[in-house]
Amino acid sequence: MSRTLDPARPVTTATSRRSRRGLLIGLAALFAALLTVSVLSVAVGAQSVPLATVADALRDLHSDDTAHQIVAGRLPRLAAGLLVGVALGLAGAIMQGVTRNPLADPGLLGVNAGASLAVVVAINVFGITTAAGYIWFGFAGATLVAVLVYGVASFGRDGATPVKLLLAGAAIGAALISITTAVLLTDATTFNQYRFWTVGSLAGRRWDLIAQVAPFVLAGAVAALLTGRLLNTLSLGEEVARGLGQRVHLARVTAAAAAVVLCGAATAIAGPIWFVGLLVPHIARQFTGPDHRWILPYSMLLAPVLLLASDVLGRVMAPPGEVQAGIVLSFIGAPFLIALMRRRRAAAA
């Protein structure tokens, strides 16, 4: 069990050589799973559409047929799910790698809360209402909080242990949420928008928002996929990495920057979504072992599968209404985290 809980364990060439073909097949299987979930996400909902009609509709999106219009209406939701999933999966894998901490997650570390507060301030104080405007605030908020939480947790003798990092994230997150609440109490209009945004949902996202944010996710994803080797060296420990000629600080900053861009972009589209970034790298490591060059692509494909599946599940759970993906995920993620914590043999306080 310790293998999956310890991303810092050195990579042995034997395992990666032995299973390279298996890993490629796994990746292909994941891709197939992603396609399946994507089709489901377009077909299933308050009004389900037969698969044959979905195929028809994709060929002719501008038809007046009701079923075709339903499919066309669900496409932005699918696109949002794919982008947010890719972003959160990669961000989670990087955060766990950079901090060498199996409990790192953008939601749990307060990074999402930082982005939320910044977005609320942008809307309320500066009157910015377009995503292109407030996404920059989201990035700034996410960056600031990421640096703050890590800095705060690193104080003290034993550095940033998993539990200290989580506690610092929760504390700073609580502070940010309180301030957000204070702003919202004075402004009913912003509150009304905020309460639908803060649950973490893929519903009602429009193409223009997705088009504005997509470039950030793509840039972040490319940068993230290139950090695999960096993360592998970092996982050997700071001294060893430095001994191997790695510029440790530069490596950390590059990887963290990619993670922050990805988190900020995901939060701008879907609102704060917790636990995807925590869960997905853990599941990925079960298949790939500790090699980040594999963990990253696996996480990238696995996360949208999980997110879209949660979204579909939320749609069929309570008809005619729906339960937002963020809520479904917190009910999957929290028990997972609890189980993870119970399995750890020695929890560092």
Next chain:
Amino acid sequence: MSVVRRLRRRTLARVVTVACGLAVAVAAIAVYSLSLGEIDIPAADVVNALLGLDDGGSAYIVNELRLPRALVAVLAGAAFGMSGAIFQSLVRNPLASPDIIGVTAGAGAAAVVALLLFGWSGVAVSAAALVGALATAASIYLLAWRDGVTGGRLVVIGIAMAAMLTGIVSFTMTRADVYDARDALVWLTGSLNAKTWATVRILAPALAVLFALALPATRWLRALRMSDEAARGIGVPVERARLGLIAIAVALAAVATAAVGPVAFVAFVSGPIARRLTGPGGHTALVPAALVGALVLSAADLVAQHAVASTAFPVGVVTAIVGAPYLLWLLARTGRE
């Protein structure tokens, strides 16, 4: 031996001095807040009214309209302060206060569901909050139990539970009418509005019992603060002591939250401030922590009521705005030492 005893006596003397000073400050703030309002009443008249030397109209305003609010602030603040100090000492981390590790999240979720889904109000909501906090705390403890409970596991499982409960709150908020949702938001922020003698009559005896239980348990806390081994070495029943202390701390936080809502950061800041005042050796001084809590909540409510002339904010807004920067400052400082 005599050196140790002298040191301990000096620490005790300092703790007592600090406690007296804090008590005076709490009383001063309370009298000042009783004198302010739509009709300002001079402080001397307030004291006369409190002592029963005056039974005119201003006595009615002081004793019936304003005093319950001031008393609830002092009582709930003290409960939050003591609860936070116990948690922080048990987990040996200044960040581990009940509002961060999930206990008050349980109260919040139960209250929001009661308010918005069942349409309850008043005492029923408080009762739901109390049950929610206790049930959450019990589940956190049971889930964290595995041949004993470690501080780290308790914290992480608490945070996981809090995340799930926050999901319930957010979801319920989207299902409600926007005005009802705003009421729920005020409750979640923590407010002392509309507190009457009825609240005091429930709050005071409940807290009196809990304070009476907490004070003798302080010596266990002092031992557990060092390490489990050290505590076991001097004959403390570690698991039993920890369970007892957690139960007291949870009950304190739950009762206070049921009365005024989950006011942010009062539990969190009181312990560290008290420790700074009492100096080394005062780590587990619960009375100063409780008094700091009372002082913080009373002062914050004074600011929330009167700082902006036209609007009265819920008290939680002030504690959040003051508490958040303090949190950062505190963390930066402890880091340097």
